[in-house]
Amino acid sequence: MTFQQNFTQQYNKPGGMRELLYLALPMIISTSCDGIMTFTDRLFLARVSPEQMNASLGGGVSLQVIMFFFVGLIGYSTALVAQYFGANERANSAKTSFQAMLLALVAWPFLVAFIPFADGIFRWANIPEAQIDYQVQYLSILAWGSVFGLLRYALGCYFTGIGKTKVVMRATIVAMVVNVVLDYILIFGKFGFPAMEIRGAAIATITGSFCAVCVLLVSYFGAENRREFHIRESFHFSSKIMKKLLYYGYPAGLEMFLNFLAFSAMISLFHGRGEVAATASTIMFNWDLVSFIPLLGIEIAVTSLVGRYMGAGRPQVAHRAALSAIKTGLFYSVVILALFVAIPETLTRTFAPAVPSSIFEQAVPIATTMIRIAALYVLLEALMTAIVGALRGAGDTHFTMIASVSAHWIFVPILYLSLNVFHLSVTLSWFLLVLFFFAFCYVLYRRFRSGKWKKIKVIEKEVAMER
Template identity: 70%
Template sequence: MIRKYFSGHDDPGGIRELFTLALPMIISTACDGLMTFTDRLFLAKVGSEQMNAAMSGGVTLQVLIFFFVGLTGYSTALVAQFFGAGEKHNAPKAAFQAILVTLAAWPVIILLKPLTFLFFEVMNIPESQIGYQVQYLNILVWGSLFGMMRYTLGCYFTGIGKTRIVMTATIVALVVNVLLDYVLIFGKLGLPQMGIRGAAIATISGAFSAMAILIAVYLGKTNRRQFAVTRSFRFEQWIMKKLFYFGTPAGLEMFLNFLAFSIMISLFHSQGDAVATASTIMFNWDLISFIPLIGMEIAVTSLVGRYMGAGQPEVAQHAAISAIKTGIFYSAVILVLFLFVPESLVRVFSPQAPDPVFEEAVSIAVSMIRIAALYVLAEAVMLALIGALRGAGDTHFTMVASVTVHWITLPILYFALNVFGFSVPFSWFLLVLFFLVFCWVLVIRFRSGKWKKIRMLHPEVT
């Protein structure tokens, strides 16, 4: 079956080349998803309130860091284009500019932390949840530097096509995180039961271990000699200018989208403990289905960037189409699971002690997971096209289109839940419909071919 799938697709930009690059990134992002999933699964055994708090607190942290993650993440495309153009000495220079931005971002994130606590109060988060949420976020903010540095260094290795290094570091992070989750959340090996605080400590410990591995390889002899790394440790204005020009839209897109997503989560959670539990379970399973597709997006960004840097836009287009085909194949499997065994998926999160709130949430979560089956297919196409457009430098369009759609969904959800009194599953269905519209907008942009005319490596920024 696998051989037939790859047959005839081993040309440049074909499925074989894409999959070779993407598989380590899919495994890496899947490990990231498993870390988050395990946090919430273990916390569900302690109590639904702590699981819900980890969901909201984790998304809030992403709101704080994702502008910088989006900005520095664009170094993947810059590194890939330098690499594709034969300018290997400039690849680590682009990476170092992203490292400088990451180091400068950390104190800003810490200073913004009090605003998040005010946000929790404004959104009427249930009292049973908000205390845990503050504890969780407070620890994650202080350890956020490790996660951001790990991501920034990973962008460099992805850009030069060495995704196995990123995969190895992420697998180590997963092992560290899951082991510490078990020990700290439940209080094993003679340690006190820490619950959600233990989950936060496990998360930043996993990020630190991955960061340490990536730094060691980045500064290793092979990488230093091949890419002249030691001569890259300086501010390069022209590269930093490109990073900000092309990366700022990506950063703004991620920040504004996750801010919208955070508000969306809060709107669901404000409907009561049962709805909070149901939506958290649904988004946990959506995360598991979604995260591997992010690996595909990162890979296609790198591959498209490489071929655009080499002056081969038609091969870059072929790579994007290969990503769409692969993503749809994967999403079809998820669709079957979501449609036919949703209750089994929900009951994975059953607490250790009988919980009437959880039982009330089961039917709501089942309906939401079935509706999410439509969303997963759209995600496969969306992420492949977004990755391709970003790799080519078409970040301004993707920012405007994506942010517009995400923020339109918020008043729709608010009015559906709080004004018209629609059910939670039907309100979720309305949001899914709007994301299907966004998918079609991306298809139109991709088919227009305007992205093929962007030349990132010209002396002019534009």
Template identity: 60%
Template sequence: MHQISYFNILIYGAVISLVRNSLSCYFSGIGRTKVVMVATLGALVVNVVLDYVLIFGKFGLPAMGIEGAAIATLCGSAVAVVIFLMAYLSRYNRAVFAVGRSWRLDWGVMRKLVWFGLPAGVEMLLNFMAFSAMIMLFHSRGMVVGTASTIMFNWDLVTFIPLLGIEIAVTSLVGRYMGAGQPALAQRSAISAIFIGIGFTMVVFVFFVFFPNLLVELFRPNTPDATFDQSIPLAVGMIRLASLYVLSEAVMVALVGALRGAGDTHFTMILSVSAHWLFVPVLYVMFNLLDMSALMGWLALVIIFLLFCVALIWRFRSGKWKKIKVVA
């Protein structure tokens, strides 16, 4: 019931999310990523403050619980949209990009947006579905496995989010350099991003290999929990296995960003969706037909992820992305 209440409120903000995402992509595309950062931080601050006020009923307001959390999220997104619009309609932006003349439907531009943008949207939708299916398969193995896999996936998400910033930057730079007819600079941008990402993932690697117990203990509940205690060895093993691919994550985000920035969105969609949906039947067979352990299932996912990274390297080195014309 809580999920339904939360969703029923968030659905009213679908248009807000659409506008926010569109403007975020616009500013990333023109290289003004600081605007994106300010808007995101503004949304975060408003969300956190209103979460405290609305969920727990502070300053004379009633305690709204999960409904308050949903309203706080909508308000945070609305603040981000306001910040984006202020920057979009600013005198500088109107002068440089002729914003006033852009309020018309251009079918040529629309066709390109659909052709190059639709694969990325479909990719995200299908990958989220596959990811949800993977989580459910792990949780089907019981509470202990479910707890361990939740801890692992949370740390995986936390370490991956900073790399998304690198991906966005590479997409922006490669798009601009390819549009300017400078594929060599586009390639250098991708290589530089790989080295930056490796610097970050080296820190993650150290924590995953040498301090997995510390990472797991951060999730320990306030009250004694036998299920959590039983899940510790499995969660530690999963985190250590994840160290096998954390360095390759830096390569992956840089190459995905480069390929998308160059307009190679159809290949990245096919490859990414295929890899994610390969996870699902592999896990199903390992868990339900071969009755293998959750640790072996996680190892299989790590191996598939590494193969996915190898395929990206092959595509990037082939140079086919340099021949795509996004802007004629």
């Protein structure tokens, strides 16, 4: 058999790259649209002032610290919906989706309750004074509108779990268009609207999420989906399914919460070194986010595909799907690596403010070096997202939580010691974090190779009795 014949055969097999790409490409487009929304917020705000750009990163991440426990919890519904779908338990797929929507509604008051504490926390974290008020405004508006983002995510997990990722893609494109257009109008004050600056960016984000929810609900209540998945009968609390969602989902939620808490702490440590360091690290993290978000599309797709085949009792096909995700991610990451190495200063100057700023000019060489350093680990990010997606899809959420949380909370003291005890430069401190990321990825790789995840049983056939 020739190489081309062998590649074609592997490409077309169940769990091969063709099946993965069918699910992944719409999700890559979807997550890229989310990245464009975040990127546009910060790009437009950079034209206003570096302080407002930095505040959008700090405020957004701070809210995500609280929000992402529920996002991780809700996010496991993708794997659970997919496992029921693979086991031909379609009514239970819809019931799982409704439990996820209930969790979204429960989460919202917790996010709003965080608003009164934001100012004190930012001051305690030594955020630059010129940035704090903007950061509080941005976080407050996003928190009030977060219910739409949570419901959008819950509905998106359902459609991803049943393999209809194009529905998610359409909703996200609508959200992106609405968000970008309103960013331009509200941030800068166009077409008769007042210039709302950072408040306009937050309102645009919320409005985009609301529009996406509307698009998803139209498909959710469509005649075909209602009939095939027994949607009308799904609107009730299911203790058995909720227990599964909580048991397998809480590690993912706790992982995301603790990881983003660590990430927020790392951002605060960088920002605590002054406005130049804050601007440089914000620019670098913006480009890191842009490069990383499409990989999340691959992670979501492989979670769905692995969950489906594990639910169908075909772990070897699930393994093949994970390998397909790794290959796809590596192809993408090679392109990002080339850009980060070749044109880092061009990428940095994309965020140049409209009015010349000495802070920005001082930050340019630092951000340029940090982007070059980020090129060292983009290939490892592809490996990490594919393996994490596969492990979560199979139900191995407890291990991924322990490994990931341990790694991130090792990063925080390393960065603190580097910046505040040994007084190393921002770029050298960032380089140390990248080196430790290698060790974390190796731990995940060893777990995947062990095959223990293939033996996990998340659903049992007696769940069919709930119909």
